[in-house]
Amino acid sequence: xxxxxxxxxxxxxxxxxxxxxxxxxxxxxxxxxxxxxxxxxxxxxxxxxxxxxxxxxxxxxxxxxxxxxxxxxxxxxxxxxxxxxxxxxxxxxxxxxxxxxxxxxxxxxxxxxxxx
Amino acid sequence: xxxxxxxxxxxxxxxxxxxxxxxxxxxxxxxxxxxxxxxxxxxxxxxxxxxxxxxxxxxxxxxxxxxxxxxxxxxxxxxxxxxxxxxxxxxxxxxxxxxxxxxxxxxxxxxxxxxx
Numbered sequence: 433x434x435x436x437x438x439x440x441x442x443x444x445x446x447x448x449x450x451x452x453x454x455x456x457x458x459x460x461x462x463x464x465x466x467x468x469x470x471x472x473x474x475x476x477x478x479x480x481x482x483x484x485x486x487x488x489x490x491x492x493x494x495x496x497x498x499x500x501x502x503x504x505x506x507x508x509x510x511x512x513x514x515x516x517x518x519x520x521x522x523x524x525x526x527x528x529x530x531x532x533x534x535x536x537x538x539x540x541x542x543x544x545x546x547x548x
Numbered sequence: 549x550x551x552x553x554x555x556x557x558x559x560x561x562x563x564x565x566x567x568x569x570x571x572x573x574x575x576x577x578x579x580x581x582x583x584x585x586x587x588x589x590x591x592x593x594x595x596x597x598x599x600x601x602x603x604x605x606x607x608x609x610x611x612x613x614x615x616x617x618x619x620x621x622x623x624x625x626x627x628x629x630x631x632x633x634x635x636x637x638x639x640x641x642x643x644x645x646x647x648x649x650x651x652x653x654x655x656x657x658x659x660x661x662x663x664x
Contacts, residue, residue, distance in 0.1 A: 465651065475639065477651035488651065521591060531650055539585075539593035 434458075436540035438524050444546045445514055453509045453543045457526030464507050465527075465537060466499060470520035478522075481507060482529055514547045521545070550575045550642050554655035561630045562663055568615075569625045569658045571640030579645030582616065582623045583652065588636040596638070599623065601645070627660075635662045 437456045445451050457464050466478040477491040481501045492498070496515075501507040511518055521544050525537040551574045561567035573582070584596040599607045599616050606614050611631075615624045627634055637659050641652040 463650065467652075467654075474656045475652075475654035477653070480651055491651065523591075523593065525593070527650075534598075535650075536595050536598070537652060538595075542591045544591075 436524055436526050436538055438522075438540040438543050440543060441541065442544045442546075444548065446548050447516060448513055450510065450512045451514055451545065453511075453522050453545070455507045455509070455524030455526075455540060457505060457507070457524070458538055459505075460528070461526035461538075462504060462529030463527045463531075463535075463537075464501060465525040466507070466509050467523040467525065468493075468520045469523055469542070473520075475523070478509070511545075514545075516547050519545055519547045550577075550580075550644070550653045552640050552642050552653050552655035554638075554640055554658050556658045557656070558659045558661070560661045560663060561627075563630055563632060565630055566626060566628045567630055567660065569627075569638050569640075569660065571623045571625070571655055573621050573623065573640070573642050575621070575642065575644075577644060581643045581645060582614075583641040583643065584612070584614070584623075584625045585639045585641060585654075586634075586636045587639065587657075588633075593639070597625065630662045632662050632664065634660060636660060 439454045464481040480488045496512045499509045521542040523542045525539045527535045527537045553572045580601045582599045586594045597609045611628045613626045637657045639657045640655040
């Protein structure tokens with residue numbers, strides 16, 4: 433595709449429900465990243481994929497958060513038993529995965545999650 | 549851990565004027581990359597400019613330039629001939645150059661308003 437796409441654009445859920453957020457990276461990009469943007473914490477790294485494996489999950493805030501990537505393409509971020517503090521914009525980015533200085537991370541428009 | 553500090557939460561500049569956004573960072577690494585990203589109200593993060601730490605020459609991209617002071621760990625962004633479309637949040641970001649992590653560490657951001 434032309435850019436990174438994310439769905440849904442907005443998600444409102446009730447506390448305690450599970451949610452799935454989807455990211456479609458740019459075709460051919462092997463690296464994929466999830467970030468969370470909230471008012472209090474700014475932009476935080478959550479997890480990074482190289483292909484289908486996740487070498488770095490250090491930013492996942494709790495075991496309620498998980499992510500997977502299939503076929504080296506689409507990724508899903510799942511939040512179980514959502515809490516109000518999970519309310520944020522979840523951003524996905526992808527890059528070629530060369531990790532050279534020019535390996536730019538391209539971001540999607542994000543999913544705004546609101547937990548009531 | 550690397551920290552990125554943007555000390556100006558909000559700034560305002562008149563159209564056609566020049567504005568400088570500040571960024572400092574803390575790291576013990578010698579090889580790393582620095583970035584400025586722009587986030588307009590559409591939420592799409594867009595790369596403005598990048599700088600490799602091993603390069604002494606300051607990066608420039610059209611109206612955007614940086615003042616990279618490695619010893620001072622400072623990385624400011626200068627926007628010349630400001631345009632209304634430059635109104636956005638600007639984030640300074642740090643990325644390690646080693647193989648052990650490719651996540652971006654972001655500052656809290658500076659909200660820039662360009663006025664007519």
